[in-house]
Amino acid sequence: MQGPLIDTLVRQGIGRRTFLKYCATLASMMALPPAAGRAMADALAAARRPSVIWLPFQECTGCTESMTRSHSPTIEGMIFDMISLDYHETLMAAAGQQAEEALHAAMKENSGKYLLIVDGSIPLGIDGAYSCIAGRTNVDLLKEAAAGAAAIVAMGTCAAFGGIPKAKPNPTGAVAVSDIVKDKPIVNVPGCPPIPVVMTGVLAHYLTFGSLPELDDKLRPTAFYGETIHDRCYRRPFYDQGKFAKTFDDEGARKGWCLFELGCKGPVTHNACATTKWNGGTSWPVESGHGCLGCSEPDFWDAGGFYKALSMPADPLKMGAAAAVAGAAAGVAVSFANRGKKRAAQVTHETTTLADLEK
Amino acid sequence: MTATLERGLHALKEVIDAPIASYFSSCVHCGLCAEACLFYTETGDPRYTPIHKLEPLRRVYEQEYTLLGRLKKGLGLSKPVTDAELDAWQDLVYDSCTMCGRCSLVCPVGNDIVYMVRKLREGMAASGHVPDGIRNATRRTVEIGGPMGLKWPAVANVIRKVEEATGLKVPVDQAGADYLVLLSSMEIVNYPEYIEALAKIFHKAGISFTVASDAFEATNAGIQIGNSDLAKVIVSRIVDAAERLKVKRVLSPECGHAYMAIRWEGPNLIGRPYAFEVVHVLELLDELRGKGMLKMKSKIKDPLILHDPCQIVRRGGVLQAPEPLIQEVAERYIPIADKQKWNWCCGGGGGASAIHTEEAEALRAKAFQVKKRQIESTGVNTMVTFCANCRIVIEEGFDHYQMDTRLLGLTELLAEHLEE
Numbered sequence: 001m002q003g004p005l006i007d008t009l010v011r012q013g014i015g016r017r018t019f020l021k022y023c024a025t026l027a028s029m030m031a032l033p034p035a036a037g038r039a040m041a042d043a044l045a046a047a048r049r050p051s052v053i054w055l056p057f058q059e060c061t062g063c064t065e066s067m068t069r070s071h072s073p074t075i076e077g078m079i080f081d082m083i084s085l086d087y088h089e090t091l092m093a094a095a096g097q098q099a100e101e102a103l104h105a106a107m108k109e110n111s112g113k114y115l116l117i118v119d120g121s122i123p124l125g126i127d128g129a130y131s132c133i134a135g136r137t138n139v140d141l142l143k144e145a146a147a148g149a150a151a152i153v154a155m156g157t158c159a160a161f162g163g164i165p166k167a168k169p170n171p172t173g174a175v176a177v178s179d180i181v182k183d184k185p186i187v188n189v190p191g192c193p194p195i196p197v198v199m200t201g202v203l204a205h206y207l208t209f210g211s212l213p214e215l216d217d218k219l220r221p222t223a224f225y226g227e228t229i230h231d232r233c234y235r236r237p238f239y240d241q242g243k244f245a246k247t248f249d250d251e252g253a254r255k256g257w258c259l260f261e262l263g264c265k266g267p268v269t270h271n272a273c274a275t276t277k278w279n280g281g282t283s284w285p286v287e288s289g290h291g292c293l294g295c296s297e298p299d300f301w302d303a304g305g306f307y308k309a310l311s312m313p314a315d316p317l318k319m320g321a322a323a324a325v326a327g328a329a330a331g332v333a334v335s336f337a338n339r340g341k342k343r344a345a346q347v348t349h350e351t352t353t354l355a356d357l358e359k
Numbered sequence: 360m361t362a363t364l365e366r367g368l369h370a371l372k373e374v375i376d377a378p379i380a381s382y383f384s385s386c387v388h389c390g391l392c393a394e395a396c397l398f399y400t401e402t403g404d405p406r407y408t409p410i411h412k413l414e415p416l417r418r419v420y421e422q423e424y425t426l427l428g429r430l431k432k433g434l435g436l437s438k439p440v441t442d443a444e445l446d447a448w449q450d451l452v453y454d455s456c457t458m459c460g461r462c463s464l465v466c467p468v469g470n471d472i473v474y475m476v477r478k479l480r481e482g483m484a485a486s487g488h489v490p491d492g493i494r495n496a497t498r499r500t501v502e503i504g505g506p507m508g509l510k511w512p513a514v515a516n517v518i519r520k521v522e523e524a525t526g527l528k529v530p531v532d533q534a535g536a537d538y539l540v541l542l543s544s545m546e547i548v549n550y551p552e553y554i555e556a557l558a559k560i561f562h563k564a565g566i567s568f569t570v571a572s573d574a575f576e577a578t579n580a581g582i583q584i585g586n587s588d589l590a591k592v593i594v595s596r597i598v599d600a601a602e603r604l605k606v607k608r609v610l611s612p613e614c615g616h617a618y619m620a621i622r623w624e625g626p627n628l629i630g631r632p633y634a635f636e637v638v639h640v641l642e643l644l645d646e647l648r649g650k651g652m653l654k655m656k657s658k659i660k661d662p663l664i665l666h667d668p669c670q671i672v673r674r675g676g677v678l679q680a681p682e683p684l685i686q687e688v689a690e691r692y693i694p695i696a697d698k699q700k701w702n703w704c705c706g707g708g709g710g711a712s713a714i715h716t717e718e719a720e721a722l723r724a725k726a727f728q729v730k731k732r733q734i735e736s737t738g739v740n741t742m743v744t745f746c747a748n749c750r751i752v753i754e755e756g757f758d759h760y761q762m763d764t765r766l767l768g769l770t771e772l773l774a775e776h777l778e779e
Contacts, residue, residue: 330426334424334425334426338380338423338424341372341423341424342372342373342375342376342424345369345372345373346373348369349369349373350366351588352484352485352586352588352589353588353589354497354498354501354502354589355361356361356362356366356485357362357484357487357489357494357497357498357584357586358361358362358487358494359362359486359487359488
């Protein structure tokens with residue numbers, strides 16, 4: 001399957017016209033000027049298969065599932081198929097020594113040019129021993145692979161921010177890719193799992209312009225993560241009107257009112273679910289009647305409960321401790337005041353005589 | 360003429376302490392104390408709920424010693440304790456509370472309600488809201504020497520008669536004796552047999568004892584009225600005499616509150632431990648019984664029940680002595696349902712028996728119904744007790760209800776059947 005990407009796509013039954021439309025859509029999604037769609041199509045069509053090494057660490061394979069297991073073949077899936085995926089444990093046929101050889105061969109041949117995709121967090125506890133591949137720790141593998149990479153894509157919330165492995169009490173000492181690799185361009189594509197089109201968007205941009213797309217302060221492509229779920233949510237008008245579902249089976253829920261009070265994290269979650277939707281544009285969590293969990297934000301697992309409204313304190317226990325301290329301090333102060341008062345009463349005691357019993 | 364509301368409130372501020380604070384804070388308003396109080400069970404009037412009797416004390420505590428209470432007081436939102444209120448409370452704190460401690464026993468959070476009543480009485484006494492009967496008893500005790508106004512010559516006269524009746528010597532003011540024997544006026548006047556019994560038992564056991572001419576009275580009306588200054592004056596007489604005569608032990612008479620006063624309140628009143636030991640007469644008798652020195656020549660045949668005086672058994676802690684002693688002398692001792700620490704009060708303890716207003720006497724008679732039921736349910740004709748005050752109150756109850764029950768004193772009963 002060598003040769004330009006367009007040839008492969010045509011063999012798969014995807015016409016040039018369809019491909020151009022896809023590129024135009026992709027370009028508009030990424031807020032690029034209309035002409036960029038054509039440039040992108042040209043670049044992508046002519047592109048040689050870029051070498052991609054995919055390293056899975058502490059993960060659940062959900063990110064890979066998201067990319068590859070769309071229920072019908074998609075252009076994203078196909079583009080993904082077309083890249084030269086030189087190492088991906090879950091997908092590759094090779095195993096054991098052969099697999100490791102493939103990895104090292106790819107790293108050597110494409111040194112400085114390959115794209116490194118990482119999914120899963122990296123455990124640092126007990127010297128990284130929580131997760132090893134071929135006898136080597138994840139952190140060791142990452143450092144080696146990162147050294148020769150042109151850029152790194154941290155796929156999914158685990159690789160981008162530590163994700164669920166990093167949730168309290170973080171038993172493995174899990175960290176994100178960006179916590180370890182400091183000298184390479186990194187693109188975070190968070191989400192649990194991330195949206196497939198974001199992946200191809202990043203790839204397309206890299207292949208077309210030879211650079212990574214514009215990133216926000218959390219290294220996420222602003223084209224997809226520039227706005228919150230809430231900004232683009234189709235239920236937003238209900239929020240603005242103050243119409244909220246109070247339970248999952250009340251009238252408000254049936255009428256599709258805002259899920260804010262049921263714990264929707266949309267207002268603080270930057271992701272593209274509300275516009276791209278999932279499963280080929282079928283639906284997305286809020287459309288199915290459930291609030292956003294905030295999966296593309298750091299530490300979403302510890303944000304105080306999926307069903308707790310954002311307006312409620314995320315960690316009331318800390319306030320409880322503070323209140324206890326304040327209460328104890330007030331108690332001590334009152335007790336000192338009381339002791340003083342009682343001592344004053346005792347000092348001014350007048351000994352009672354019989355005469356004092358008479359009114 | 361110096362008892363004022365200010366002095367009363369000042370006294371309450373003085374006596375409120377950590378236990379009081381924790382008791383009021385932990386009360387869960389369950390009302391179990393009501394069911395434990397004979398004044399409630401016999402009248403059904405919720406006014407007599409023990410914890411309710413402490414309302415003025417609770418408010419002073421809240422307004423003076425709690426953060427919220429002080430804020431409310433500062434903002435003028437709290438209801439101050441007034442003279443009129445204390446006056447209205449007098450019958451709850453004196454007439455209808457014998458400080459029997461059954462409420463303290465049942466309290467699920469462990470509040471010692473009697474402890475609080477005792478403290479509230481400090482404020483009641485200092486503000487002048489005390490029944491005349493108790494005030495007069497206190498006056499007589501402080502001025503003359505005993506609540507009934509007995510002076511030593513009269514006591515000496517009774518002792519002489521005891522010596523004549525028993526043919527035994529009753530030593531007076533004899534230094535170095537083992538025991539200083541205290542008496543209660545009630546015994547001297549109404550039950551001189553008690554003194555005879557003691558003389559016989561001491562003689563039999565070969566124990567030396569003495570009576571002090573300046574400290575024969577064991578009762579302490581200062582505690583009943585609720586004034587620690589006067590109570591201290593009264594208890595100091597005994598302490599001074601006992602330490603002057605260098606006795607090893609001071610023997611409390613049967614009288615319940617006298618035992619509580621000398622044994623439990625005394626050291627706190629004078630602020631130091633005694634140089635002697637205080638024992639209740641039943642404790643001594645049980646000790647002698649254990650040593651085999653209390654042999655009976657005969658036993659009483661009639662079936663009988665025991666009335667355990669509150670201040671000796673429930674509050675005083677003399678829990679194990681009475682039953683073995685009564686079994687020593689009674690052939691058919693019948694244990695009652697609410698016995699020992701669960702016994703119901705006679706209705707006249709804690710100074711109540713000194714209150715002779717019409718209402719107080721009517722209330723006492725009503726409260727006595729519980730005792731009447733106890734006796735009737737067992738079907739016996741004889742009751743034995745060991746407190747002179749209980750005896751007076753129970754006799755009054757028998758009289759009121761025209762019961763033909765016989766009431767005996769335990770020490771006398773033992774002495775009567777003692778082996779010659």
